[in-house]
Amino acid sequence: MIHGGKRLVGNVDISGAKNAALAIIPATLLAKGLCRVENIPDIRDVRLMMDIIRHLGASVRRLNTNTYEIDTTSITSHTVPDAMARKMRASYYFIGALLGRSGRAEVAMPGGCNFGVRPIDQHIKGFEALGARVKTENAVITASSRELLGGSVYFDLVSVGATINVMLAAVRAKGMTIIENAAKEPHIVDLANFLNLMGADVRGAGTDVIKIRGVESMHGCDYSIIPDQIEAGTYMVAAAATGGDVWVRNVIPKHLDSISAKLVESGIDVEEYDDSVHVIAHGRPLKCNIKTMPHPGFPTDMQPQFAAMLAIAEGTSIISEGIWDNRFRYVEQLLRMGASIQVEGKAAIIEGVPFLKGAPVRADDLRAGAAMVIAGLVARGTTTIEDIHLIERGYENILGKLTALGADISRIQDEDDDPNRVIPMVSSL
Numbered sequence: 062m063i064h065g066g067k068r069l070v071g072n073v074d075i076s077g078a079k080n081a082a083l084a085i086i087p088a089t090l091l092a093k094g095l096c097r098v099e100n101i102p103d104i105r106d107v108r109l110m111m112d113i114i115r116h117l118g119a120s121v122r123r124l125n126t127n128t129y130e131i132d133t134t135s136i137t138s139h140t141v142p143d144a145m146a147r148k149m150r151a152s153y154y155f156i157g158a159l160l161g162r163s164g165r166a167e168v169a170m171p172g173g174c175n176f177g178v179r180p181i182d183q184h185i186k187g188f189e190a191l192g193a194r195v196k197t198e199n200a201v202i203t204a205s206s207r208e209l210l211g212g213s214v215y216f217d218l219v220s221v222g223a224t225i226n227v228m229l230a231a232v233r234a235k236g237m238t239i240i241e242n243a244a245k246e247p248h249i250v251d252l253a254n255f256l257n258l259m260g261a262d263v264r265g266a267g268t269d270v271i272k273i274r275g276v277e278s279m280h281g282c283d284y285s286i287i288p289d290q291i292e293a294g295t296y297m298v299a300a301a302a303t304g305g306d307v308w309v310r311n312v313i314p315k316h317l318d319s320i321s322a323k324l325v326e327s328g329i330d331v332e333e334y335d336d337s338v339h340v341i342a343h344g345r346p347l348k349c350n351i352k353t354m355p356h357p358g359f360p361t362d363m364q365p366q367f368a369a370m371l372a373i374a375e376g377t378s379i380i381s382e383g384i385w386d387n388r389f390r391y392v393e394q395l396l397r398m399g400a401s402i403q404v405e406g407k408a409a410i411i412e413g414v415p416f417l418k419g420a421p422v423r424a425d426d427l428r429a430g431a432a433m434v435i436a437g438l439v440a441r442g443t444t445t446i447e448d449i450h451l452i453e454r455g456y457e458n459i460l461g462k463l464t465a466l467g468a469d470i471s472r473i474q475d476e477d478d479d480p481n482r483v484i485p486m487v488s489s490l
């Protein structure tokens with residue numbers, strides 16, 4: 062429940078990147094030895110990922126809120142069952158990681174946010190380029206190979222997931238793999254850095270050609286995950302929408318360039334420092350047009366949050382969605398709060414209104430839920446948001462962080478959601 066109308070003021074510390082952690086946890090399967098990974102966000106998707114890797118036989122120790130030790134030396138299984146896989150999209154990284162480790166993976170079809178059809182043809186194209194046989198039967202993907210051999214793959218479109226999955230499969234394949242038209246997101250680079258620290262030879266991550274020379278074996282390492290670009294962007298927009306003044310700390314400002322540029326266009330001041338950005342808003346934001354694109358373009362995962370802000374901006378804005386077929390489902394919820402938005406195919410035309418009114422709404426997915434939180438913060442009156450477990454898939458301690466910035470937000474009903482349970486820490490650190 063949010064009582065809106067409070068300016069956000071103060072400091073917020075950004076957690077580790079969800080989408081980097083979700084690639085790095087399965088990547089530990091590629092090494093024999095102990096990986097100690099810091100700055101893992103304390104979110105529901107990470108807990109699900111830890112459940113899967115434990116199910117495969119890994120030993121997982123939680124040293125403190127955000128640090129884990131994962132030892133995959135004695136993996137006993139190469140199968141991720143349906144009940145686990147369908148809870149999240151990133152479960153399909155176990156195909157690449159298990160294939161890379163042992164030449165054999167059996168993973169049920171992944172779930173995840175519903176943005177329309179989410180095909181995996183490019184992942185399969187990549188695995189096949191390395192010589193794997195891949196078949197999908199009864200919603201289970203089976204990939205196998207007696208010996209993976211390096212190969213060339215040119216993706217038909219830029220896919221974060223396919224780039225990561227092929228990297229995972231290729232690092233221990235025999236010979237050189239070349240991935241062309243690769244995704245360039247910061248978490249692709251983070252994964253490459255992690256793999257290289259474990260002894261892999263991955264070059265070019267962050268450009269559209271990645272070259273991977275297969276190595277015979279890999280070893281454990283200590284690593285710290287980069288800050289979450291989208292969590293940072295979400296707090297920046299929340300600050301901007303509420304007319305606030307917020308220091309967003311523990312970030313890599315370069316990763317926020319496309320987000321900062323759009324805020325500046327909306328009349329918000331964004332000052333960059335070494336590892337923080339200071340966001341200062343002066344009254345209502347101004348309209349701006351946005352088109353989502355692969356990195357370094359404007360991220361689709363920030364699109365709903367900007368829509369919530371632009372709903373109260375001066376003037377009419379147009380948002381065009383360039384990645385997903387169906388990412389405007391949340392607009393219906395904003396309309397309940399008095400927004401004036403028309404969706405036409407993959408574009409939304411947002412006519413700014415002076416204010417939103419609190420209403421009961423629902424989180425349709427993770428980022429749509431974040432947009433509802435922002436809308437609730439700016440709205441007059443009380444907003445209640447249902448299905449907040451979807452928000453907790455990707456935002457660590459969102460209630461605590463917003464409360465510290467002066468928001469009036471509280472949980473009024475616990476959801477009976479197993480993955481929200483606390484993973485106990487060991488007392489050794």
Ligand code: EPU
Binds near residue numbers: 361
């Ligand atoms: N696509 C295909 N074939 C494929 C793979 C993708 O046609 O084999 C299409 C998709 O349908 C989509 C486009 O390619 O139209 C891009 O999809 P991509 O594979 O890049 O997305 P993803 O890997 O499934 C990740 C993030 C999403 C984020 C997208 C785009 C993770 C776990 N998920 O998804 O994050 O929206 O990249 O940046 O990394 C989120 O964090 O809220 C989230 C949904």
